[in-house]
Amino acid sequence: MNRASLFPIAIAAILALATAAVGGTITVLDEWYYALQQPSWAPPGYMFGVIWTCVFALIAVAGFFGWEKAPTRRDAEIMLGMFALNGFLNLAWSFLFFRMQRPDWAFYELIMLWLSIAVLMLFCGRFSRISSLLLLPYLIWVTIAGTLNYQVVQLNGPFG
Template sequence: MRSSWIMPIAVALLAALGVAFIGGSITDLGPWYENLAKPDWTPPRPVFPIAWTLIFALAAMAGVTAWRKAPNVQVSDTVIGLFAANGFLNILWSLLFFRMQRPDWAFYELIVLWLSIAVLIVYCWRLSRLSGLLLVPYLAWVTVAGALNWQVVQLNPPFG
């Protein structure tokens, strides 16, 4: 491995771990969440940390790959900015859903999160097809999460 890869990998790893840690610390699976009516197809609890670990690892690889393929500083800064905005939206969803106990607001925020992933895929794809492909599982998982979120909103009384 060339030494020029070390810094981007370290930064991507720290960013992914930071988003995962903050999002995880906001996620409260206590009585409020347990008492929500959820659809029968809700994945078992152990699936979530496994899926998110894989998604964050793939996203970090996608980010490094796209950043390394950027033809200039402006494009590499855009890659970093898009990933940073996406990380913020990822954390915001957990804050809205779990801490504020507003799955209704979280659902609408999730639409913005989904769009940010779609933008990432398109932008990164232009730099590296591999980078774009590495983000597809993230979009798929958030699509499932959106359907699950919507069902929680539909199955439970009004929030707030």
């Protein structure tokens, strides 16, 4: 690894950590959340932190490989913009679900998050198969989280 590789590694790590940290501050596990009925198959609470930590680490590594393999500066910039949009959508879900206490709105926003991951995988896959594959666990987890979110809405709605 050369010195030039340190910049994209640092940027990917900082952005992933910043998104995770902001998401952590938005996520409020209070009486409202604990009063929600959860489906029987919901993972235990402690697993969410473990899973999200792994997912954010994979996102950072995917960003690094995508940056390294982008054929042009423009491709790298587009990819960074797509990662930024994805991070925003990730945070927006937490805001809608936990802060606004609107799992119903969060579910519809999660569809946009899911689509942003799929598009990011397709875009990165054009020049970095490893980057695209590293995003697959994220897509799978958001699919599971979306199903869980939908079930919470079904078990607890209407909201608002």
